[in-house]
Amino acid sequence: MSKTVTKPLALTMGDPAGVGPQITMAAWQQLRDSPEHSFFVIGAPELYAPHMAVEVISHPDDASDIFRKALPVLALANMPIPALGEPNADTAPAIIAAIETAVSLCLDGQADAIVTNPINKALLYGAGFKHPGHTEFIAALCASESEAPPQPVMLLTGGGLRVALATIHAPLREACDALTTPALVSLGEIVSTAMRQDFGIFDPQIAFTGLNPHAGEGGTIGREEIDIINPAAEQLRAVGINMSDARSADTVFAEALTGRFDAIIAMTHDQGLIPVKTLDFWGGVNSTLGLPIVRTSPDHGTGYDAAAQGNARPDSLIAAIKQARLMTDNRKRTA
Numbered sequence: 266m267s268k269t270v271t272k273p274l275a276l277t278m279g280d281p282a283g284v285g286p287q288i289t290m291a292a293w294q295q296l297r298d299s300p301e302h303s304f305f306v307i308g309a310p311e312l313y314a315p316h317m318a319v320e321v322i323s324h325p326d327d328a329s330d331i332f333r334k335a336l337p338v339l340a341l342a343n344m345p346i347p348a349l350g351e352p353n354a355d356t357a358p359a360i361i362a363a364i365e366t367a368v369s370l371c372l373d374g375q376a377d378a379i380v381t382n383p384i385n386k387a388l389l390y391g392a393g394f395k396h397p398g399h400t401e402f403i404a405a406l407c408a409s410e411s412e413a414p415p416q417p418v419m420l421l422t423g424g425g426l427r428v429a430l431a432t433i434h435a436p437l438r439e440a441c442d443a444l445t446t447p448a449l450v451s452l453g454e455i456v457s458t459a460m461r462q463d464f465g466i467f468d469p470q471i472a473f474t475g476l477n478p479h480a481g482e483g484g485t486i487g488r489e490e491i492d493i494i495n496p497a498a499e500q501l502r503a504v505g506i507n508m509s510d511a512r513s514a515d516t517v518f519a520e521a522l523t524g525r526f527d528a529i530i531a532m533t534h535d536q537g538l539i540p541v542k543t544l545d546f547w548g549g550v551n552s553t554l555g556l557p558i559v560r561t562s563p564d565h566g567t568g569y570d571a572a573a574q575g576n577a578r579p580d581s582l583i584a585a586i587k588q589a590r591l592m593t594d595n596r597k598r599t600a
């Protein structure tokens with residue numbers, strides 16, 4: 266087995282008017298005695314310095330040594346500091362730059378994984394951001410000229426469930442039309458690979474949800490299951506992946522909780538995210554599969570109201586940091 270070197274995790278600051286700064290500081294307080302969870306944050310030191318010990322670092326390698334005594338910050342220059350709860354479009358370039366820097370450090374092997382704090386995508390569009398979210402932006406940043414662009418897959422974990430999405434931030438009418446058999450086959454392969462390399466599940470049992478009520482009731486309440494989803498499942502089984510035909514979305518999550526399925530592939534954003542966020546809003550983690558780097562995130566958004574009230578909970582960010590470390594270590598072990 267090759268010797269592996271542990272690098273710190275790179276946190277992005279997220280929207281500085283949201284919960285990001287508060288939950289980052291609280292996560293550091295809880296994890297500072299846990300060297301394996303060492304991280305540095307890419308952001309403005311002024312967001313944190315009035316509240317706690319901060320050390321500005323010039324290189325990620327400096328983070329682990331000082332992690333116990335101060336929050337390591339890789340500083341972004343010239344960023345306005347917004348009032349909590351009051352999003353400011355002038356912060357958008359720095360929010361984007363933090364993500365770009367984190368991805369570049371991971372690709373260079375200077376950080377083990379990227380953990381993103383929440384962003385408000387609408388705020389970023391004025392600054393030239395062109396993606397529906399981190400998921401697609403990070404995939405674009407990982408693209409290289411020599412290889413096909415990565416197909417990013419959103420996976421939410423929490424409440425005992427692992428749920429990947431066949432469509433993400435698409436209007437519901439368009440999401441239904443976007444489902445195709447080849448896309449579902451490719452998705453099933455990515456989820457199966459990730460279960461093995463990132464989660465250490467070597468013979469994963471995976472379920473497709475149906476799109477229609479009762480998974481189409483034999484074609485009488487819609488035909489997507491018969492025409493699109495089940496043919497994908499059949500192709501995946503033919504290459505040795507344990508993939509179920511489309512199962513009723515109202516019961517498959519309960520089936521997974523019995524241990525029958527290790528992961529579920531849901532057809533639409535809310536179909537998959539409602540069960541996870543309802544069961545475990547505070548412990549839920551969003552990760553991106555299908556990339557050359559590990560990326561996780563809390564499952565919640567910018568929470569401007571919680572930020573302004575000063576009562577932001579760090580639980581989901583802490584879960585995201587721990588999951589990033591676990592996925593990275595599993596991936597190194599299976600490399």
Ligand SMILES: NC(=O)c1ccc[n+]([C@@H]2O[C@H](COP(=O)([O-])OP(=O)(O)OC[C@H]3O[C@@H](n4cnc5c(N)ncnc54)[C@H](O)[C@@H]3O)[C@@H](O)[C@H]2O)c1
Pocket residue numbers: 284288382383384385386387399551562563564565566567568569570571572576577578579
């Ligand atoms: N990973 C991400 O970047 C990410 C994830 C989800 C949503 N978003 C974005 O966040 C913005 C707001 O979305 P939303 O209102 O649907 O969801 P939200 O998760 O921001 O808020 C939902 C509720 O949860 C509360 N909340 C969220 N995080 C909290 C925390 N850490 N502690 C205490 N309370 C918390 C909020 O105050 C609010 O009442 C949108 O622009 C959305 O796109 C970003």
Ligand SMILES: N[C@H](C(=O)O)[C@H](O)COP(=O)(O)O
Pocket residue numbers: 397398399400401534538551562564565
């Ligand atoms: N769909 C996610 C959720 O609701 O939690 C969220 O918007 C985050 O998306 P990105 O990770 O792509 O920013």
